Amino acid sequence: MVMLFEKSEYIERVNKVKESMAVREIEVLIITDPANMCYLSGYDALSFYEAQAVVIAPEFEQPVWIGRLQDYYCAVETTWVDTDNIIAYPDKFLWDTTKRHVMGFIADYLKEHGLDKKVIGVEMDAYYFTAFWYQWLQKSLPNAIFKDATKLVNWIRGIKSEKELEYMSRAARLVEKAMKNAIDKIDVGIRECDVAAGIYSDIISGNAEFGGDYPSLAPIMPSGKRTSGAHLTWTDKKYQDNQIVYMEMSGCYRRYHAPLTRTIYVGKAPQKVHDTAAIVVEGLNTALELAKPGVTCEEIERVWQKTINKYGLEKESRMGYAVGLSYPPVWCEDTAFFKPGEKIELKPNMTFHMMPGMWLDGYGIAITETFRITEKGSETITKFPRKLFVK
Amino acid sequence: MVMLFEKSEYIERVNKVKESMAVREIEVLIITDPANMCYLSGYDALSFYEAQAVVIAPEFEQPVWIGRLQDYYCAVETTWVDTDNIIAYPDKFLWDTTKRHVMGFIADYLKEHGLDKKVIGVEMDAYYFTAFWYQWLQKSLPNAIFKDATKLVNWIRGIKSEKELEYMSRAARLVEKAMKNAIDKIDVGIRECDVAAGIYSDIISGNAEFGGDYPSLAPIMPSGKRTSGAHLTWTDKKYQDNQIVYMEMSGCYRRYHAPLTRTIYVGKAPQKVHDTAAIVVEGLNTALELAKPGVTCEEIERVWQKTINKYGLEKESRMGYAVGLSYPPVWCEDTAFFKPGEKIELKPNMTFHMMPGMWLDGYGIAITETFRITEKGSETITKFPRKLFVK
Numbered sequence: 001m002v003m004l005f006e007k008s009e010y011i012e013r014v015n016k017v018k019e020s021m022a023v024r025e026i027e028v029l030i031i032t033d034p035a036n037m038c039y040l041s042g043y044d045a046l047s048f049y050e051a052q053a054v055v056i057a058p059e060f061e062q063p064v065w066i067g068r069l070q071d072y073y074c075a076v077e078t079t080w081v082d083t084d085n086i087i088a089y090p091d092k093f094l095w096d097t098t099k100r101h102v103m104g105f106i107a108d109y110l111k112e113h114g115l116d117k118k119v120i121g122v123e124m125d126a127y128y129f130t131a132f133w134y135q136w137l138q139k140s141l142p143n144a145i146f147k148d149a150t151k152l153v154n155w156i157r158g159i160k161s162e163k164e165l166e167y168m169s170r171a172a173r174l175v176e177k178a179m180k181n182a183i184d185k186i187d188v189g190i191r192e193c194d195v196a197a198g199i200y201s202d203i204i205s206g207n208a209e210f211g212g213d214y215p216s217l218a219p220i221m222p223s224g225k226r227t228s229g230a231h232l233t234w235t236d237k238k239y240q241d242n243q244i245v246y247m248e249m250s251g252c253y254r255r256y257h258a259p260l261t262r263t264i265y266v267g268k269a270p271q272k273v274h275d276t277a278a279i280v281v282e283g284l285n286t287a288l289e290l291a292k293p294g295v296t297c298e299e300i301e302r303v304w305q306k307t308i309n310k311y312g313l314e315k316e317s318r319m320g321y322a323v324g325l326s327y328p329p330v331w332c333e334d335t336a337f338f339k340p341g342e343k344i345e346l347k348p349n350m351t352f353h354m355m356p357g358m359w360l361d362g363y364g365i366a367i368t369e370t371f372r373i374t375e376k377g378s379e380t381i382t383k384f385p386r387k388l389f390v391k
Numbered sequence: 392m393v394m395l396f397e398k399s400e401y402i403e404r405v406n407k408v409k410e411s412m413a414v415r416e417i418e419v420l421i422i423t424d425p426a427n428m429c430y431l432s433g434y435d436a437l438s439f440y441e442a443q444a445v446v447i448a449p450e451f452e453q454p455v456w457i458g459r460l461q462d463y464y465c466a467v468e469t470t471w472v473d474t475d476n477i478i479a480y481p482d483k484f485l486w487d488t489t490k491r492h493v494m495g496f497i498a499d500y501l502k503e504h505g506l507d508k509k510v511i512g513v514e515m516d517a518y519y520f521t522a523f524w525y526q527w528l529q530k531s532l533p534n535a536i537f538k539d540a541t542k543l544v545n546w547i548r549g550i551k552s553e554k555e556l557e558y559m560s561r562a563a564r565l566v567e568k569a570m571k572n573a574i575d576k577i578d579v580g581i582r583e584c585d586v587a588a589g590i591y592s593d594i595i596s597g598n599a600e601f602g603g604d605y606p607s608l609a610p611i612m613p614s615g616k617r618t619s620g621a622h623l624t625w626t627d628k629k630y631q632d633n634q635i636v637y638m639e640m641s642g643c644y645r646r647y648h649a650p651l652t653r654t655i656y657v658g659k660a661p662q663k664v665h666d667t668a669a670i671v672v673e674g675l676n677t678a679l680e681l682a683k684p685g686v687t688c689e690e691i692e693r694v695w696q697k698t699i700n701k702y703g704l705e706k707e708s709r710m711g712y713a714v715g716l717s718y719p720p721v722w723c724e725d726t727a728f729f730k731p732g733e734k735i736e737l738k739p740n741m742t743f744h745m746m747p748g749m750w751l752d753g754y755g756i757a758i759t760e761t762f763r764i765t766e767k768g769s770e771t772i773t774k775f776p777r778k779l780f781v782k
Binding site: 045046047048049068069070071072073074075076077078090091094095096097122124125126127128129130131132133134135148150191192193194196197198200201202204205206210211212213214217218220226228229230231232233234235236316317318328329330332337339340341342359 | 525
């Protein structure tokens with residue numbers, strides 16, 4: 001068994017979730033978001049493409065893991081809970097979902113423990129909790145009252161422990177190495193896929209002290225006019241002279257992420273690219289300077305927007321989000337965002353990816369940092385020159 | 392714009408979907424599964440962590456792509472549809488889902504086109520279509536009748552075109568390279584993460600002719616007793632003497648996959664490991680020999696089960712599945728499975744990952760192939776020695 005955190009840290013997390021459940025008058029919580037499952041139980045396996053859950057209730061001292069029989073040992077290996085709390089369903093629950101379903105199996109488990117007439121919280125809008133699963137759960141628990149508990153656990157994940165910050169720092173070391181080598185490698189005639197291969201190799205092989213895990217999202221690394229789209233990735237074409245490239249990628253250590261983005265120009269960068277990059281960096285710096293406990297997320301966005309507005313630019317999309325523990329399809333925690341109207345106040349040890357990017361007509365530029373709120377201000381977790389790179 | 396298939400091939404796919412809709416009496420189809428979106432429109436970007444869709448209706452000649460404004464250019468770049476059919480929502484639809492939601496935006500689009508009182512098919516059990524999205528859609532289209540269209544498109548994807556088979560062959564070349572190099576590298580004192588780094592590097596850098604894409608799932612590559620779990624991956628620990636390792640991984644070319652699994656023993660393999668591996672290979676071979684048009688999926692599973700039963704072994708989980716185009720979290724097409732009760736008949740150019748694996752007490756062994764059904768039999772797409780590797 002591999003314990004990534006002290007048992008006391010897991011217990012503290014579970015207690016916070018139980019408190020939040022009490023406040024929201026939720027009696028049983030069915031967690032299906034893989035990151036939330038991992039946060040509370042430690043469970044970490046590539047099995048999230050089938051239904052699985054962690055159940056929390058005051059009646060249960062520990063989280064109860066419910067998953068596929070094939071993955072029983074994965075739970076034994078990665079969770080901190082007693083084997084009594086590792087409950088496996090046989091594969092036939094996947095075979096004909098008109099007859100039976102994993103949600104029915106979970107419902108039966110709740111019935112056996114007298115919890116089928118309770119107020120049950122489900123993550124209505126979490127990745128992988130499909131409309132179909134919810135129908136099965138409702139049908140299987142006709143006497144339960146369902147409440148939406150989306151993000152209940154995500155919000156608790158917001159403030160990081162020392163150990164979590166250490167894991168994010170390690171993820172940062174991985175992405176810095178990958179970014180440096182990728183920038184060094186990019187040149188006319190080099191294929192994009194070969195740079196992408198190097199990035200994966202770097203973030204996973206890591207350094208002499210530690211290696212890395214797979215990130216929740218592949219590197220986004222378009223070139224040329226493909227940089228106008230926000231989520232395109234590499235091709236097997238060669239880089240050309242006079243081409244802009246941006247690379248958004250993350251290191252991952254024990255499922256903790258530290259994303260980083262830089263923009264590179266191959267050739268002699270036009271003045272407008274230099275200018276836009278300088279504006280993005282100025283906006284990023286101004287926003288980072290403002291970030292400290294008590295400031296709200298919308299204030300961060302506003303100072304960024306004001307900075308770029310001075311130069312006649314505007315960004316309609318969010319410019320950052322809480323980051324940390326995650327599973328595919330993305331490393332965003334889906335809680336606090338730097339966007340208009342977001343009244344969340346920053347607190348020490350919250351961690352964010354500040355993502356100022358401009359997707360303009362014909363090209364895009366993004367220069368970003370992962371950072372944490374400190375007692376009096378903020379500091380970046382990623383350490384990398386904050387500028388346009390010209391090759 | 393990059394076209395991976397002739398326009399005529401996309402049109403044929405759309406027509407098949409429209410026919411299937413007519414049979415099921417579905418008038419409008421809202422597709423949210425990223426693989427199905429790609430199959431019909433060509434859309435390929437790392438944006439599937441936010442709500443997006445492709446809409447199909449007899450009223451629309453082409454698929455209508457609906458996604459985030461940031462991704463407008465991603466759609467222009469990767470889809471074959473006219474820009475009139477690329478509809479982008481502003482970021483505010485993501486900001487406060489109590490007020491507005493992407494599903495409301497999609498509903499408004501249907502209203503504008505007089506399609507809000509139709510029978511609307513939704514992929515109730517597709518990845519990413521959450522219970523919450525469905526509630527929003529129901530609320531926004533009070534006069535519509537909803538029908539479950541889960542897997543409607545997946546089933547049409549089952550039989551592959553020549554071009555699709557070519558892409559899967561390329562994916563196979565990528566995974567063969569990675570598997571060979573990984574087996575060569577594994578040895579006492581080598582870190583698992585360094586082998587994983589090499590795998591990613593190989594499948595993405597590819598060869599002189601073409602590079603690869605990110606696979607939908609990370610390589611599964613536990614060692615020692617961790618092989619007892621079906622979905623654990625690498626650590627940054629070193630391989631030990633007398634340790635079993637299995638590696639399930641896939642190459643990916645233009646989102647088409649060719650998974651492959653092999654088992655390696657570091658040191659002198661105990662007789663029972665040799666024996667189990669031989670049984671798995673015998674079962675795999677027997678099942679591959681039986682595979683041809685007209686045979687059912689359950690017959691394939693039965694001959695495998697019978698083979699291993701002779702030796703006193705049993706596998707409770709499915710032993711294979713349809714494979715091809717996919718996005719995270721998995722490369723399985725989620726249609727035909729080799730499992731008891733599966734009456735689906737094999738047809739030429741269906742493609743599968745045959746996944747005979749035994750997860751026993753203390754260790755696991757898996758040796759698998761990606762293959763296609765031919766006119767008279769079957770042939771593997773992956774070409775790799777089918778045996779236990781001893782180092």
